[in-house]
Amino acid sequence: MINSELFKEVSPLSSKDCFILIERQKSNFNFPIHIHPECELNYIENARGAQRIVGDSIEEIDEEELVLITNPRLEHAWMDHHNKPQSIHEITIQFHPDLLEENFLNKNQMISIRQLFRSAEKGVVFSREAITKVRPLLKTLTCENDSFYSLIKLLIILHELSVDKGMRELSSRLFVNTPEQKGNNNHKLNKIVEYVNQHYAETIRLSEVAEMVNMSEASFCRFIKQHTSKSFIDFLTDFRLGAAARALIDSSESIAEIGYNCGFNNLSNFNRIFKKKKGTTPTEFRDNYRKNKTII
Structure with missing residues (x-):
């Protein structure tokens, strides 16, 4: 939004x-x-x-x-x-x-x-x-x-x-709202994205998502790699990081609360992964973004 x-x-x-x-x-x-x-x-x-x-x-x-x-x-x-x-x-x-x-x-x-x-x-x-x-x-x-x-x-x-x-x-x-794609394969991908969007704060097992779209785990892994250029773990992590980045900008929740609400099991793990993927800590990301936003 x-x-x-x-x-x-x-x-x-x-x-x-x-x-x-x-x-x-x-x-x-x-x-x-x-x-x-x-x-x-x-x-x-x-x-x-x-x-x-x-x-x-x-x-x-x-x-x-x-x-x-x-x-x-x-x-x-x-x-x-x-x-x-x-x-x-x-x-x-x-x-x-x-x-x-x-x-x-x-x-x-x-x-x-x-x-x-x-x-x-x-x-x-x-x-x-x-x-x-x-x-x-x-x-x-x-x-x-x-x-x-x-x-x-x-x-x-x-x-x-x-x-x-x-x-x-x-x-x-997750940071941007893109139109849903059409076609059978993209229907599967949209179903996966919708599921992850609803459950990213919880523990998500690869086997459960693969079963949801009627695929074996091996086929599911190939499908995700083909359509996102990422493994399912990386896809899920990036999804959670997108949700965290959005919350860091738009909410006043603490860093720890945001990390937990986005599926990271502890604060140090959240900070480490965020820093590795985004090149900055969650605190630095929030401060930098808010500093450069203009209110009208």
């Missing part, structure tokens, strides 16, 4: 435009954690040490990075953090969610872009190789005068990014 106090950005993108490109040269980051209905592709150069916040993912960025977000409810921001004031180059492309309608995305030639948009509902960061490949196109897009060719270049960029084998999803599943 979206916190109603979260800053909602109003984009200059009009209903008659396919997309808008904003290029900035700046010395620091000063925009709060925010949400907006537009999809956003954000390229940042010369900002090593800055901090990226996407959902419950908080990471320090390198010299340059490229991130795509296609979820209107996914909170995000970039902060100065350890970045020293310098000439930061930022190219932001925002486009309407219906720029590429479902019927078009379902064509064979668009499969990889459709999958990219689905992954980007949790935010995705692209590999250095992919950035190197699309950087020239991004920079020529800033000075393209023909709007039609601008759109073609954007589609080429999205295609090149969609085949990036090194892209990585950022936010955890």
Whole structure:
């Protein structure tokens, strides 16, 4: 559920435009954690040490990075953090969610872009190789005068990014509300997710979940690995961490209470796993997130 106090950005993108490109040269980051209905592709150069916040993912960025977000409810921001004031180059492309309608995305030639948009509902960061490949196109897009060719270049960029084998999803599943997927396999996955969502505070045994979807344990493990790229234990842990991150931001419960309510058996275990997976302690995560949230 979206916190109603979260800053909602109003984009200059009009209903008659396919997309808008904003290029900035700046010395620091000063925009709060925010949400907006537009999809956003954000390229940042010369900002090593800055901090990226996407959902419950908080990471320090390198010299340059490229991130795509296609979820209107996914909170995000970039902060100065350890970045020293310098000439930061930022190219932001925002486009309407219906720029590429479902019927078009379902064509064979668009499969990889459709999958990219689905992954980007949790935010995705692209590999250095992919950035190197699309950087020239991004920079020529800033000075393209023909709007039609601008759109073609954007589609080429999205295609090149969609085949990036090194892209990585950022936010955890529970932190964002993504639409349910269709199909028999996805029906099983949705059933598993629904069960975990209802019982993550309890002890969940692999054998019980496998039986619920009429699969052997071995088949179930292969199914989870194929559809989430994780083992069931890692999937469950990440799910619990997503619930914990959401509670750390939206509730006033103690760290110990949140850990226990999210299925971690003791405080030290919760702190250790959270630090390992998120790169920060639960206390630091809560303080950092609240510090950067703007109330309006």
